Amino acid sequence: MDIDNMKNMYLRTVGIGMLLPFCHVVPGQGIHQLKRPNIILIMSDDMGYSDIGCYGSEIKTPNLDALAANGLRYTSFYNQARSCPTRASLMTGLYPHQAGMGWMSAVDHDLPGYRGQLNESCVTIAQVLKSSGYSTYMAGKWHLQYDKNTKTDSPRYDWPLQRGFDRFYGMLVGAGSYFDPATLCRDNSLITPYTDPEYNPEHFYFTEAITDNALSFLRDDKGDNPFFLYVAYTAAHWPMHAPDDAISKYKGYYDEGWEVVRQRRAEKMKELGILGPDVILSPMATTLWEQEPDKPAMTRRMETYAAMIDIMDHGIGKIVEELKRKGVYENTIILFLQDNGGCAEGIGFGGQQGERMPAARDTAGMKPLGREDLQTAVIPLYNRNGMVMMGGKNVMAGPDNTYVAYLKPWAIVSNTPFRKFKKYVHEGGISTPLIVQWPAGIECKGETRGQVGSVIDIMPTLLELAEARYPGAVDGHEITQVQGISLVPSFTSRQMSSRTIFWEHEMNRAVRAGK
Numbered sequence: 001m002d003i004d005n006m007k008n009m010y011l012r013t014v015g016i017g018m019l020l021p022f023c024h025v026v027p028g029q030g031i032h033q034l035k036r037p038n039i040i041l042i043m044s045d046d047m048g049y050s051d052i053g054c055y056g057s058e059i060k061t062p063n064l065d066a067l068a069a070n071g072l073r074y075t076s077f078y079n080q081a082r083s084c085p086t087r088a089s090l091m092t093g094l095y096p097h098q099a100g101m102g103w104m105s106a107v108d109h110d111l112p113g114y115r116g117q118l119n120e121s122c123v124t125i126a127q128v129l130k131s132s133g134y135s136t137y138m139a140g141k142w143h144l145q146y147d148k149n150t151k152t153d154s155p156r157y158d159w160p161l162q163r164g165f166d167r168f169y170g171m172l173v174g175a176g177s178y179f180d181p182a183t184l185c186r187d188n189s190l191i192t193p194y195t196d197p198e199y200n201p202e203h204f205y206f207t208e209a210i211t212d213n214a215l216s217f218l219r220d221d222k223g224d225n226p227f228f229l230y231v232a233y234t235a236a237h238w239p240m241h242a243p244d245d246a247i248s249k250y251k252g253y254y255d256e257g258w259e260v261v262r263q264r265r266a267e268k269m270k271e272l273g274i275l276g277p278d279v280i281l282s283p284m285a286t287t288l289w290e291q292e293p294d295k296p297a298m299t300r301r302m303e304t305y306a307a308m309i310d311i312m313d314h315g316i317g318k319i320v321e322e323l324k325r326k327g328v329y330e331n332t333i334i335l336f337l338q339d340n341g342g343c344a345e346g347i348g349f350g351g352q353q354g355e356r357m358p359a360a361r362d363t364a365g366m367k368p369l370g371r372e373d374l375q376t377a378v379i380p381l382y383n384r385n386g387m388v389m390m391g392g393k394n395v396m397a398g399p400d401n402t403y404v405a406y407l408k409p410w411a412i413v414s415n416t417p418f419r420k421f422k423k424y425v426h427e428g429g430i431s432t433p434l435i436v437q438w439p440a441g442i443e444c445k446g447e448t449r450g451q452v453g454s455v456i457d458i459m460p461t462l463l464e465l466a467e468a469r470y471p472g473a474v475d476g477h478e479i480t481q482v483q484g485i486s487l488v489p490s491f492t493s494r495q496m497s498s499r500t501i502f503w504e505h506e507m508n509r510a511v512r513a514g515k
Contacts (some may be wrong), residue, residue, distance in 0.1 A: 034441055036466050038332040039129075039228045040319065041458070043090065044312060045083065045141060045237040046422060048342030048414025049431045051309060056269035056416065058253060058261070059306045063317035064435060067334060069446045071437030072491070075274055077453045078512075079340055081429040081505045082422060083174050084143045086339040086455055087232070091144065091163075092122040093459025093470075093482035095502060103506065105174065106147045117146040117158050120477040123470075125459050126164030129228045132468035137217035140170045140210045140232030142185075147173055150183045152190055152374070161188055169199070169213035170232065171206075175378050178206040178234070178241035178308075179400035180369075182378050194371040205243065207235050207308065211315030218322050226466070231319070235312040236305050238347045238405035239379075240397035246307035247300070247398050254302040257289025258409045261302075265416045273448055275417060282419040282428075286409045294354070297394045301406040302413075304397040333438035333465060335458065341429045342414025344421040347379075347391075348404030354393025359403050379403055425503040425510040441465075442491050449490050452512070454501050456484030464488050 050056040054068040080086040084105045085096035092099045097113030099122040108116045118124075126136040138160050145158035150172040160168035169186050176182035184191050186198065193204040199213060214231050221227050254261060262281065269275040292298055316336075323329040350357050360366065360381040368382035369375060380389055380403075387401035395402050411421050412428075420426030434453065436442070463470055464486045471479050489496050500513040 035331055036226045037438060037441060038226050038323075038328055039134075039462055039466070040231065040323075040332060040334045041090075041125075041229070041462075042231045042316060042334065042336045043087070043140075043233065044309075044336070044338045045232075045234045046340060046343040047236050047309065047338045048411065048416070048428070049418060049433065050265045050269060050416040051236070051342070051414050052313075052433060054272065054435070055274055055433045056265040056272060058264065058268075059309050060249075061309065061313040063313045063320060064336060067316075067320075067336065067437045068435045070439065071334075071435060071442060072444060072447055072449050073274075074434035074436070074449045074451070074453055074490075076450055077337065077432055077434040078430045078501065078503075079338065079432045079455045081340050081425050081503060081508065083141075083237075083339050085505055087141075087143055088118060088122075089455045090339075090458055091124040091126070092118070093125075093456050093484045094122055094480055095456065095483055097504070098122065098480050098483065101144065102504065105143060105145065108146055115146070117149070118144050118163065120475075121480045123474055123479050124163045125462055126160075126228060126230070127474070128164075128459075128463060128468050128470060129466055130164045130166070131471070132466055133225050134466065134468075135221055135225045135227040136165045137167045137214070137221075137227065138165045138170065138230040138232065139168075139214040139217065140230070141174065141234050142168070142170060142172050142232070143174045145172060150190075151376075156188055159185075159188060165230075167217050169217075170210065171234070173378060175234065175237055175239075176206075176375070177239065177380055177383075177400060177403070179204060180375050180380060180384060181206050181234075182375050182380075184375065190374050192372060192374060203243070205241075205311070207233060207311045207315060210234075211318055214315075214319055215322050218319070218326065223326070223328070228462075228466075233312045233315075236308040238343065238345065239403040240301050240304040240308070240406055241400065241402075242304050242307035242311065242398055244398060246311055247303050249310065250303040250306040253306065254299045257292070257295075258286070258413050259284060259289055262413045262416050265413065269416065279417055281417045284412060286412055289409075292409075294394045297396055298407070298409070301397045301404065302410045305406045305410065329439065331438075331440040333436065333441065336433070336435040337455070337458075338432040340422040341418070341424075341431060342411035342421055343405060344408040344411040345405055346407060348395065348402070349407070350392030350395070356390060356392030356395060359389040359391055423506060423508065425505060425508045429508075430503060430510070436487070436491070438491075444491070444493070447493075449493065451487075451490045451496050452501070453487055453490070453496070454484060456482075457487050458484070460484045461487040
């Protein structure tokens with residue numbers, strides 16, 4: 001079966017034809033009779049379609065699986081193929097180019113769609129919800145301002161607080177060490193893990209820091225207004241960093257190699273109803289595991305990747321427990337999705353043949369940062385203890401003096417059953433799980449939804465639930481009208497309006513119309 005036929009078979013088996021019987025909202029009350037819900041929007045980073053348990057993975061994600069078991073899983077949902085374009089669409093309900101983020105945040109191309117930052121013709125979910133009486137909080141990765149505007153003396157017009165959030169903790173740029181993140185920021189102030197006035201754990205790890213600060217915002221919330229909390233994890237974006245005890249949990253899971261793991265995922269996806277029984281995997285198109293010369297290092301990379309996701313899932317569980325402790329769990333809608341597919345980038349590959357080498361080609365005259373020095377490097381040359389940051393194909397992932405990605409073969413596993421990766425607009429680059437749970441508002445539990453949706457649909461969905469009005473203008477600037485449609489009809493398995501969906505990223509282009 002060729003790829004086009006595989007995709008058509010996939011759409012027939014998990015798309016519109018697989019819709020479940022009509023499902024009602026909670027008896028006795030329609031969605032619009034409910035008190036306005038609290039909203040938690042969770043996004044992970046550089047993860048593939050099959051990387052969580054309830055979509056086929058062997059990685060332990062009991063908390064995400066529980067959200068799916070008590071809510072809905074969408075099987076034909078799309079992002080915009082790359083980090084900041086997807087985040088621009090997520091936050092604004094527009095296509096990335098309409099928001100100014102058609103390329104990446106590193107370069108301003110001086111073209112309206114490619115400015116590398118949010119423009120004045122868009123408005124974020126946080127801005128609209130705040131104007132509608134919501135408290136707004138964010139913990140995690142922002143990545144929606146021009147990279148050069150992330151310094152102490154930079155203009156802040158596109159930092160989170162200026163774009164609608166009451167509180168912010170996280171990183172401004174797109175990546176960094178999990179032990180010493182670049183552009184770490186609290187509210188409007190750049191900090192380090194050692195100078196943060198509010199958060200000083202004994203062992204700093206960014207995924208846990210995101211969770212802990214999200215929890216802090218929830219605990220400080222007085223409950224006078226409904227809240228919107230955006231939790232933007234960097235897991236499982238490179239570098240492959242995790243504590244040893246978390247990595248050891250997955251020892252042996254990947255010793256049989258990528259072909260075996262991928263096939264097992266496909267079989268599990270069919271058992272779960274995520275894939276139809278006749279779907280055939282796309283070609284593996286990489287080195288055979290039996291021919292891989294660096295098996296221990298490559299196994300360790302996937303063990304670390306799994307640990308990173310495991311730690312994120314544990315944090316999500318803590319957030320859910322805090323909602324229950326506060327007595328707001330029932331009327332909180334939680335959404336989880338990913339910004340792009342698995343990443344095949346060769347970060348930290350080393351020399352031309354993968355030779356072990358420092359991240360800095362020349363370390364002469366360089367020295368590690370002091371505890372109070374701001375970390376601005378996405379790839380630091382040293383850790384804070386003075387150890388040189390190392391790359392190379394045989395480097396064992398995990399420690400804070402390594403900086404490596406998990407590479408193409410494991411990205412193919414992440415994107416089971418699809419072709420291509422992050423950046424590309426093939427299904428492997430743009431397909432994401434979407435989990436939606438709302439105990440007070442959605443009666444359906446453990447069901448799948450095949451309606452085709454896009455990240456541009458999150459804004460209109462949340463605004464409908466929050467009874468918030470999308471503005472025509474802000475501060476004298478006309479606002480581009482939202483491009484997505486509400487997912488609320490799909491909560492009860494109804495059809496949504498048919499439309500054409502578009503993608504363009506770094507000259508990779510796609511259109512989807514109908515099937």
